[in-house]
Amino acid sequence: MRLHRNLCFAVIDGLTSIFNEDEYADKVIQKLLKRDKRWGSRDRGFVAETTYDIVRWKRLYAEIAEVKEPFDRDNLWRMFAVWATLKGIKLPDWKYFEGTPTRKIKGKFDELSKSRVLRESIPDWIDDMGVAELGEVKWTKELAAQNKQADVILRTNTLKTTKEKLQNLLFDQNIETEFIKGYPSALKLTERANVFVTEAFKKGFFEVQDASSQMVAEMLDVKPGMKVVDTCAGAGGKTLHIASLMQNKGQIVAMDIYESKLKKLKIRARRNGVHNVDLKVLDSTKPIKKLYNKADRVLIDAPCSGLGVLRRNPDAKWKLEPEFIDRIRGVQQDVLQKYSKMVKPGGKLVYATCSVLPSENQNQVQAFLKTEAGTEFTFVKDKKVLAHESGFDGFYMALLERKA
Structure with missing residues (x-):
């Protein structure tokens, strides 16, 4: 592989924004990819994947390059040189790479890889x-899985097409997919591709949604014809899945504290042909209280650490703080207490997170069941999904039923 100056500069600019200006990697990369209209899919792929790679391995690469935060541009070029050397890419004779000790880099990598926190590039406190919470063996395997690039998984919008028809349609556009056993609406890309430019996406035939995430609406x-409340709807991936499972019949109330996210959901719903969703911005407790004892189903896709989806959001591990985790556990119990009251007698509730920590998952459910609000509910089942066992995102979901 030959390195191109303009692409490498884009990566360095992106890393500056992510590491020094605390911007989110996915937003930075979206901006970078619009930088030059002449870039082809391979160029854009290089910029996105290289940036994510260096973000993912920040601690390890910084240690090998002998640089410390905050990183100036020279530091970032040194980390880039580490990335390229470990990938077996020949460094061009640019001034940024002068005096790069390539042989020493490989030796240092082997030496530092004996330590899990460096090998898997994770802050000590998260490790x-x-x-x-998970034990030495399970956590070691999970961390390794969370450092692998995630597959691209699609969820067929069954309001508009079938999985088989979608597969054929994408094949005609040179995008090959395969079915995933046990996931009724899922298609996995055999090779990464920009699916958002396809006609199938523009017509609302699918959404990009990990296989683990697709299990949540199924569990509900x-x-x-039912009345369903999605309490932490965000941009609505699970809301849209629920709508397709309900065949557009009945009512879904999609709530979130961020109006900007619900605006995105509105656009996505239009593209998906979904018209049974009411959007509610949670700027007070009024919308919640109005729905007490009214919903057949309630989904609480709770705010969490996101430690199950580090494959997709590698910068999250550098942004997380211990205080946030403590605070979010309080929020999780609070939303369980408040939102569970919307479930009518005989109705069902699903509590879900994209975390792998028991303290955010089964422990929260067990604690809830011991409270006054929780005595109204019976535990039906739960599912703990780990990336190293499933090959998909780390997730947790529990099904509770309100006593009739």
């Missing part, structure tokens, strides 16, 4: 927490 066991 300690993972070991305490919705039926056409």
Whole structure:
């Protein structure tokens, strides 16, 4: 592979924004990819994947390059040189790479890889927490899985097409996919591709949604004609899945504290042909209280650490702080207490997170069931999904039923 100056500069600019200006990697990369209209798919792929790679391995590469935060541009070029050397890419004779000790880099990599926190490039405190909650063996495997690039998984919008028809349509556009056993609406890309430029996407035939995330709406066991509340809807990936399972019949109330996210959901719903969703911005407790004892189904896709989706959001591990985790556990219990009151007698509730930590998952459910609000509910089942076992995102979901 030959390195191109303009692409490498884009990567360095992106890393500056992510590491020094605290911007989110996905937003930075979206901006970078619009930088030069002449770039082809391979160029854009290089910029996105290289940036994510260096973000993912920040601690390891910084240690090998012997640089410390905050990183200036020279530091970032040194980390880039580490990335390229470990990938077996020949460094061009640019001034940024002068005096790069390529042989020393490989030796240092081998030496530092004996330590898990460096090998898997993770802050010490997250590593300690993972070991305490999952145990040494399971956490070591999970961390390794969270550092692998995630597959691109699509969820067929069954309001508009079938999985088989979608597969054929994408094949005609040179995008090959395969079915995933046990996931009724999922298609996995055999090779990465920009699916957002396809006609199939523009017509709302699919959404990009990990296989683990697709299990959440399935667990909710919705039926056409029901009243369903998605309490932390965000941009609505699960809301749209629920709508397709309900065949557009009945009512979905999609709530979120961020109006900007619900605006995105509105656009996505239009593209998906979904018209049974009411959007509610949670700027007070009024919308919640109005729905007490009214919903057949309630989904609480709770705010969490996101430690199950580090494959997709590698910068999250550098942005997380111990205080945030403590605070979010309080928020999780609070939303369980408040939102569970919307479930009518005989109705069902699903509590879900994209975390792998028991303290955010089964422990929260067990704690809830012991409270006054929780005595109204019966635990039906739960599912703990780990990336190293499933090959998909780390997730947790629990199904509770309100006593009739």
